[in-house]
Amino acid sequence: MAEPLSSEQAGQLAPLMKALADPVRLRLLSLVAAHADGEACVCDLNDAFDLSQPTISHHLKVLHEAGLLDRSKRGTWVYYRIKADVLAGVAGLLGGVGR
Structure with missing residues (x-):
């Protein structure tokens, strides 16, 4: 990373990382x-x-x-779609870690 995360960036990233920290949720996201x-x-x-x-x-x-x-309800089923922009933002924040 060129610079450390700001307090605001860390605050935005923490709930996303917490949601992804569960193996079932991580696998669901990939599926x-x-x-x-x-x-x-x-x-x-x-x-x-x-x-x-x-x-x-x-x-x-x-x-x-x-x-x-994202999700949308169709009849009795709820359909889920990845929010690519959010994942890209997470990847961008973490992309420089360890360089």
Whole structure:
């Protein structure tokens, strides 16, 4: 990094990192990103885990509330999409670490 994080940057980054610190949520984020059209519903993600649908929905809600996923409701299903700009910002802040 050319400069250390400011207090404001650290404050913005901390909730995102906290949401990503869970292995299930990290995997969910990668599954949504890799899904066709970069969008997936809970019904598309359940089989990848040995967890109940409400538990998967809870983890997706945490990612959404942290600002990492957008969501839209269609009928009875909620579809999730990666917020690429947010992930790019996280990557940009962390990209210089260790150089």
